[in-house]
Amino acid sequence: MTAPSDPSNRTTASEGSWQPVADGVFRLVAEPDSVNIGLIVGSESALLIDCGSTPAQGARLRESVASVTDTPLIGVVITHEDRDHWFGLAAFDDLESWGHETLAERIDAPEILAEAESLGLTRADLRTPTTDFSIARALDLGDRYVELVHLGHAHTHSDVVVNVPVSNVIFTGDLIENPHPWFGPASSPRGWPATLNMLIGMVKPDAVVVPGHGDVVDGKFIVQQLAGLASVPYTTERLVREGVTVEQAEEAGEWPLPWENIAEGVRTAYAEMGAEGVRRNLPLI
Ligand SMILES: [Zn+2]
Structure with a gap:
């Protein structure tokens, strides 16, 4: 979820309880954005997936791990920016953390700092992961490996999926949201469908798929969401070639997803194509 933050929601930050989604794998819903936080418990160590909206919430999430296991927490994976x-993440300063290498640049982006300010945070409250990677990384939790994979610029620059092969579970971050994905200013209209196409190749048909928001889904849901997302660049391309302006796009196009979820993506797709209907940016990554 990347809808503009609402400062009036600040007091409603809270966390649900941990629910099992597979053997040794748990999910918790953190408010106010209803984000899915993950916990993977191996025989030697446990790993958190995402860390909430503020250092205070991160500290509560860290504390809550004790309600599930006394296996030591080794750190946290950040699925995106x-x-x-x-x-x-600042609540985990004494532990290791993992995330995509672009977070080091994104942390100083004006829109990231504006988001922090809206939550009453400053640059000093934000952290980059202690360990970054460009494409993939594997972590050993004892009886299971966890794979962290960056498949390209999609929902954001820094999307990482967390695969737990032995449990047949994959955490997708906001590459998948239930019921609908959300385009933010950092989303890539062409890169996102291409990334989901690769993600489908990683997911077994009976896999448990934990989206960034909403109830757990399966591999078929990824295919459905890919179809909806792909309409954004390709319908935009058709509209541009027909002379439809960006202001007319909502009415002129047939959109399978709610307009408020995709409006930012359509604007980005228009900007990338330019007035002549020619793509200025190829989807290289
Ligand atoms: Zn989100």
């Missing part, structure tokens, strides 16, 4: 997944 949105506030509700990342801004709690």
Whole structure:
């Protein structure tokens, strides 16, 4: 979720209880953005996936791990740069953390700092992961490996999926949201469908798929969401070639997703194509 933050929601930050989604794998819903936080418990160590919207929420999430296991927490994986997944990282300063290498640049982006300010945070409250990677990384929790994979610029620059092969579970961050994905200013209209196409190749048909928000889904849901997302660049391309302006796009196009979820993506797709209907940016990554 990357909808503009609402300062009036600040007091409603809270966390649900941990629910099992597979053997040794748990999910918790953190408010106010209803983000899915993950916990993977191996025989030697446990790993948190995402850390809430603020350092205070991150600290509560860290504490809550004790209600599930006494296996030591080794650290936290950040699935992407949105506030509700990342801004709690300062609560884990003494542990290792993992995330995509672009977070080091994104942390100083004006829109990231504006998001922090809206939550009453400053640059000093934000953290980059202690360990970054460009494409992939594997972590050993004892009886299971966890794979962290960056498949390209999609929902954001820094999307990482967390695969737990032995449990047949994959955490997708906001590459998948239930019921609908959300385009933010950092989303890539062409890169996102291409990334989901690769993600489908990683997911077994009976896999448990934990989206960034909403109830757990399966591999078929990824295919459905890919179809909806792909309409954004390709319908935009058709509209541009027909002379439809960006202001007319909502009415002129047939959109399978709610307009408020995709409006930012359509604007980005228009900007990338330019007035002549020619793509200025190829989807290289
Ligand atoms: Zn989110």
